[in-house]
Amino acid sequence: MAVSNIRYGAGVTKEVGMDLQNMGAKNVCLMTDKNLSQLPPVQMVMDSLVKNGINFKMYDNVRVEPTDRSFMEAIEFAKKGVFDAYVAVGGGSTMDTCKAANLYASSPHSDFLDYVNAPIGMGKPVSVPLKPLIAVPTTSGTGSETTGVAIFDYEHLKVKTEPLLKIPVLGIASRAIKPTLGLIDPLHTLHMPDRVVANSGFDVLCHALESYTALPYHMRSPCPSNPITRPAYQGSNPVSDIWAVHALRIVAKYLKRAVRNPDDLEARSNMHLASAFAGIGFGNAGVHLCHGMSYPISGLVKTYKAKDYNVDHPLVPHGLSVVLTSPAVFTFTAQMSPERHLETAEILGADTRTARIPDAGPILADTLRKFLFDLDVDDGLAAIGYSKADIPALVKGTLPQERVTKLAPRPQSEEDLSVLFEASMKLY
Amino acid sequence: MAVSNIRYGAGVTKEVGMDLQNMGAKNVCLMTDKNLSQLPPVQMVMDSLVKNGINFKMYDNVRVEPTDRSFMEAIEFAKKGVFDAYVAVGGGSTMDTCKAANLYASSPHSDFLDYVNAPIGMGKPVSVPLKPLIAVPTTSGTGSETTGVAIFDYEHLKVKTEPLLKIPVLGIASRAIKPTLGLIDPLHTLHMPDRVVANSGFDVLCHALESYTALPYHMRSPCPSNPITRPAYQGSNPVSDIWAVHALRIVAKYLKRAVRNPDDLEARSNMHLASAFAGIGFGNAGVHLCHGMSYPISGLVKTYKAKDYNVDHPLVPHGLSVVLTSPAVFTFTAQMSPERHLETAEILGADTRTARIPDAGPILADTLRKFLFDLDVDDGLAAIGYSKADIPALVKGTLPQERVTKLAPRPQSEEDLSVLFEASMKLY
Numbered sequence: 001m002a003v004s005n006i007r008y009g010a011g012v013t014k015e016v017g018m019d020l021q022n023m024g025a026k027n028v029c030l031m032t033d034k035n036l037s038q039l040p041p042v043q044m045v046m047d048s049l050v051k052n053g054i055n056f057k058m059y060d061n062v063r064v065e066p067t068d069r070s071f072m073e074a075i076e077f078a079k080k081g082v083f084d085a086y087v088a089v090g091g092g093s094t095m096d097t098c099k100a101a102n103l104y105a106s107s108p109h110s111d112f113l114d115y116v117n118a119p120i121g122m123g124k125p126v127s128v129p130l131k132p133l134i135a136v137p138t139t140s141g142t143g144s145e146t147t148g149v150a151i152f153d154y155e156h157l158k159v160k161t162e163p164l165l166k167i168p169v170l171g172i173a174s175r176a177i178k179p180t181l182g183l184i185d186p187l188h189t190l191h192m193p194d195r196v197v198a199n200s201g202f203d204v205l206c207h208a209l210e211s212y213t214a215l216p217y218h219m220r221s222p223c224p225s226n227p228i229t230r231p232a233y234q235g236s237n238p239v240s241d242i243w244a245v246h247a248l249r250i251v252a253k254y255l256k257r258a259v260r261n262p263d264d265l266e267a268r269s270n271m272h273l274a275s276a277f278a279g280i281g282f283g284n285a286g287v288h289l290c291h292g293m294s295y296p297i298s299g300l301v302k303t304y305k306a307k308d309y310n311v312d313h314p315l316v317p318h319g320l321s322v323v324l325t326s327p328a329v330f331t332f333t334a335q336m337s338p339e340r341h342l343e344t345a346e347i348l349g350a351d352t353r354t355a356r357i358p359d360a361g362p363i364l365a366d367t368l369r370k371f372l373f374d375l376d377v378d379d380g381l382a383a384i385g386y387s388k389a390d391i392p393a394l395v396k397g398t399l400p401q402e403r404v405t406k407l408a409p410r411p412q413s414e415e416d417l418s419v420l421f422e423a424s425m426k427l428y
Numbered sequence: 429m430a431v432s433n434i435r436y437g438a439g440v441t442k443e444v445g446m447d448l449q450n451m452g453a454k455n456v457c458l459m460t461d462k463n464l465s466q467l468p469p470v471q472m473v474m475d476s477l478v479k480n481g482i483n484f485k486m487y488d489n490v491r492v493e494p495t496d497r498s499f500m501e502a503i504e505f506a507k508k509g510v511f512d513a514y515v516a517v518g519g520g521s522t523m524d525t526c527k528a529a530n531l532y533a534s535s536p537h538s539d540f541l542d543y544v545n546a547p548i549g550m551g552k553p554v555s556v557p558l559k560p561l562i563a564v565p566t567t568s569g570t571g572s573e574t575t576g577v578a579i580f581d582y583e584h585l586k587v588k589t590e591p592l593l594k595i596p597v598l599g600i601a602s603r604a605i606k607p608t609l610g611l612i613d614p615l616h617t618l619h620m621p622d623r624v625v626a627n628s629g630f631d632v633l634c635h636a637l638e639s640y641t642a643l644p645y646h647m648r649s650p651c652p653s654n655p656i657t658r659p660a661y662q663g664s665n666p667v668s669d670i671w672a673v674h675a676l677r678i679v680a681k682y683l684k685r686a687v688r689n690p691d692d693l694e695a696r697s698n699m700h701l702a703s704a705f706a707g708i709g710f711g712n713a714g715v716h717l718c719h720g721m722s723y724p725i726s727g728l729v730k731t732y733k734a735k736d737y738n739v740d741h742p743l744v745p746h747g748l749s750v751v752l753t754s755p756a757v758f759t760f761t762a763q764m765s766p767e768r769h770l771e772t773a774e775i776l777g778a779d780t781r782t783a784r785i786p787d788a789g790p791i792l793a794d795t796l797r798k799f800l801f802d803l804d805v806d807d808g809l810a811a812i813g814y815s816k817a818d819i820p821a822l823v824k825g826t827l828p829q830e831r832v833t834k835l836a837p838r839p840q841s842e843e844d845l846s847v848l849f850e851a852s853m854k855l856y
Binding site: 006007008009015018019022218225226227228237238239242243246273277 | 434435436437443446447450646653654655656665666667670671674701705
């Protein structure tokens with residue numbers, strides 16, 4: 001149960017130059033995306049590097065929703081630069097790309113698939129030492145600043161296999177790629193538009209709910225005898241539980257306020273912290289069905305274009321694709337730990353005083369529906385362009401996600417997945 | 429806000445050899461005390477080292493309640509051994525001694541006072557790299573397996589200054605000396621006698637209460653602009669709060685059961701975890717008056733001999749010396765954060781539904797008195813041998829503890845301290 005270092009506070013970004021100096025860094029790689037490279041968070045980092053006399057090169061070609069190809073390009077940049085430290089400024093895509101760049105630049109003779117999850121990758125444990133990486137998140141959802149996970153879309157496979165399987169989202173998961181330090185600076189969250197806040201917040205919500213209801217760590221199999229070969233995602237456990245519950249309480253208290261008022265510094269600061277807290281939780285415990293099923297929902301997108309996102313192609317934002325199945329998923333999983341499901345419903349506002357344990361699933365599902373309705377979320381998969389005819393493809397796209405789906409507390413057949421997608425077509 | 433790695437579970441001690449192998453260790457220093465060196469926890473560690481082919485030397489001369497002299501002796505051993513990793517098996521004394529040995533063996537040209545707290549030491553930041561240290565706690569109280577703090581009694585000063593000042597307890601505090609890994613193995617707690625469980629548990633209780641009520645981090649002064657020179661004890665903050673509250677909930681639920689039934693594995697396991705959790709909390713936030721005032725209470729002991737402790741001299745166990753002033757201390761501090769004081773009273777079992785905010789202090793104090801009474805704790809400082817005549821000496825012994833007392837939410841004069849000691853003479 002390993003936890004990253006984080007530092008929290010308005011303006012902590014300005015300290016990054018001193019941190020790097022304290023780490024002895026002399027040649028730093030600053031990673032970000034094209035959008036952000038012109039904006040205040042990156043400017044603040046550059047000012048701090050200059051002020052502390054630290055040489056750096058900027059890589060601003062991070063792809064939002066990275067692929068193996070975009071990872072490779074960043075890795076090449078990192079290899080050429082021979083950097084002694086990294087700073088990632090952005091959302092999950094940037095932080096994950098930077099983790100991969102650090103890993104493969106530190107292990108130059110490795111094949112790309114060496115560290116990628118089985119069954120497609122080799123899932124080798126990382127034994128090379130990496131360079132320090134400081135993560136500065138600019139969204140409040142991914143929690144990637146605290147996790148040892150990097151997610152990408154494996155395009156290579158898209159081309160080679162049947163077109164239906166468009167979404168083989170893969171991961172690299174190792175404690176070794178966890179950032180050395182996360183700078184949680186709420187100043188970066190004040191200008192996020194409301195849908196971005198809502199969808200990022202749903203990612204936090206699902207990280208918390210899924211990690212709290214994940215298979216308990218002592219029931220996970222296999223359980224390798226050598227600690228170094230145990231997975232980063234180890235199932236729910238007494239440490240991850242603390243973070244999950246605490247993040248959930250913050251979401252219950254602050255998400256609506258944070259969505260509705262961009263100037264509510266208290267609410268947005270708390271959501272920025274909740275993102276990191278939920279990250280520490282799921283980074284140790286793992287997530288399960290909402291995440292496993294979300295990848296085909298995002299990947300098979302047809303024409304849906306999310307409001308408030310500055311992209312020129314159809315897009316189902318990650319947090320939205322995760323949360324739309326949550327009522328169905330937790331109805332399905334509740335029988336394995338009804339008390340936990342009821343407890344989370346209560347935290348999210350349900351009156352559970354007279355609740356019956358067997359009703360835990362429906363109670364949590366109703367609470368989630370009400371929560372989503374209050375936040376103007378689209379009415380299910382149908383509202384973002386899916387119909388019954390798409391279910392076989394959505395199921396097929398979920399099957400390769402066993403990296404996470406195997407952590408669901410209840411095993412699921414293709415038929416079960418089908419039922420879950422169907423139940424998620426309409427929410428209200 | 430830095431957090432150690434911990435691994436929890438019955439039998440995790442047996443994995444220490446693999447962990448060391450994974451770290452590349454070839455020549456390990458195993459530290460413990462004379463008592464423990466013959467007992468199962470140390471045997472389990474040695475078996476695991478042998479099984480994994482790891483060379484080691486054992487140092488079993490750790491002093492319970494270490495001094496600068498006993499630290500020095502361990503440091504000499506460490507310097508001579510040229511070790512590449514350390515394992516500490518025992519309570520806080522052993523873990524703290526091992527941290528000091530690792531630090532000074534890694535920084536062989538430093539003077540002992542270089543890293544010791546001001547005003548007596550230089551309080552220099554640690555910039556040398558240390559060797560990995562694995563801590564295996566055998567008591568459930570100190571939380572030292574998760575903290576960057578090592579406490580000792582500075583005998584040197586005892587001799588040179590007036591005899592009244594017998595208790596200049598000092599500390600070395602740096603994130604750099606935090607153990608690399610803590611193995612939280614509840615098997616080691618099953619044979620602790622009931623007073624040891626109770627007193628260790630009181631240490632956890634006070635770590636949680638003091639860190640939760642400590643001066644908030646943004647009100648601490650000075651606030652060095654360079655992160656590396658900021659103290660390990662930084663005041664209460666959003667991360668330490670989570671750990672403090674959670675540890676307190678466990679204490680409320682499990683301490684009485686753990687004291688009363690040595691075979692209650694669930695209760696003792698939970699207290700072993702609570703000790704680590706509270707450690708993560710106070711290791712980031714700090715403690716304040718109960719701890720600051722405890723050092724003279726232990727140090728000036730006359731004839732009191734604690735039940736269940738296998739020592740040949742008068743002894744007030746640390747946890748007892750800490751908890752006896754707690755009703756008075758929290759009555760004194762409540763006005764600075766009455767909501768927090770009321771919240772902790774509620775967690776400890778008080779019915780606060782009709783409570784008035786200004787009564788938070790007395791309510792928490794009454795709750796603590798009831799808690800201590802139920803656990804057969806001695807009736808205040810008078811019951812362990814102190815009288816009104818001792819108060820000036822107790823106050824004098826508290827003054828040098830500004831390392832912690834400055835983190836109290838309310839400044840305190842000598843007169844205030846006097847009143848606090850007097851109010852702690854009798855509890856019930």
